[in-house]
Amino acid sequence: MRSFGFALAALSSATAVAGHATFQQLWINGEDHESSCIRMPASNSPVTDVTSNDIRCNANPSAAANVCEAIDRRRNARAQHSRLRHPAIGGNHFGPVMVYLSKVDDAATADGSSQFFKIGEFGYDASTQKWGTDILNDNCGQFEVNLPSDIPDGDYLLRAEAIALHAAGQEGGAQFYMSCYQLRVSGGGGSTPAGVSFPGAYSASDPGIKIDIYGSDLGTYEIPGPAVVA
Template sequence: MNAILFALLAITPLVAGHGYLASITVDGATYEGNTPSSNSVSSVIRMIDDIDPVKGADNQYLACGQNAQKAAKVASANPGSSVSFKWVNSAGGNWIHEVGPLMTYMASCGSGGCTSFDHSNAEWFKIEESGLRSDGTWAMADLAAGKSATITLPSNIKSGEYLIRHELLALHTAQALGGAEFYPACAQLSVGGSKTGTPDGTVSLPGAYSDTDPGILVDVYDLSGSYQFPGPAVSNLAGNTARDVVESAAVNSTAAQLPRRMSRVMRSVNFAQ
């Protein structure tokens, strides 16, 4: 197979891989979302109007996705609840991209509640991040295998209504400035209980990232050292500020070696979209 054909096959999933958050599950209760611009379901997920990725760290849609709209409902949760995110491609099948981290943020909707809250004013804190694993695969690969991404809410989080923001950061074209693809989505939660924990720091989105951050402008097919997650450290509320990083020198699996062999071909293709 010649290099040009190999490169074309490598980028074939780019368009089909664009997609959206189809549903969330909170402690076993599933809440369906809308296909972009359909508005056919009264949902807890803020509906976007375009399956394309958000491009650029200063993009106004970085918070909750392309022109995301307030949702009509909130999902019931509690401190320590399990929340799963089901992502699909544009045709409703499995997510396609396999390379990149997953990150989860939350933001209080304040006393007025989430159904009327403007996410451009949100003060975000990170509760989870997962990236490159010891076998050389990325957390995003689970979505391509048809699995959901599951996180646990902080066990001491104060009661109230929150946006929960799940973000996929696809890095297959991130070796060029502006090549990283952000796929953020937001859902609305009402957290019960009597806990009083609050975050020790918050960030704005956009604002927390730069296009030149080492976790955003990065050649993952020739990664040297640890992958560095963009944005803030995991919040004190999550009980663990350690980042899920793996030294690439310790990765010896075939899964890690293949992307490095691909790097010369991938870098030779113009990925501008």
């Protein structure tokens, strides 16, 4: 099946709050686009209000320089982050990692109010006792997903997100770290999958958001949001 390969990197700023992080880089089909098509968050502080518009693409992100071309080259995604001497997201910030796409008219001007469909996720693996954030750290900040092969050509926002649950035993305790990338897809086809809106996709009381990860049966952990599209 035809697919595009993506790799995302989350990196904590050395001058910002310890343990906090931002998604900063993007690889497409093994090609490093660095930060050229990301709407960079203003800081590495988390969003904590799921009813805020900040839950879309973070708080006051800067404009991206480009729209990255996602062309079907039938190559495997591969990424390596150099000189990463600390965890991608540290400070016991355990939680899931998710990736969404939203079909938009113009990636450079879209405000994130369109619907997003989920294309990748990693919650908690009870057999290895690893969270999605552990996968980020094990892979130097990298998280890879495949772009569905049959989505229509055109512009998209790609929303990468990690949720830290170390203080999520009460509503408002979960920390959301997300960034949006601007993409242009070609070589696709078909129809756009149904999606969800941000805000609206999450509730502060969702079992995968309001959870005591130190006192719960994590083998039944429910990843927030919709299912990954087939």
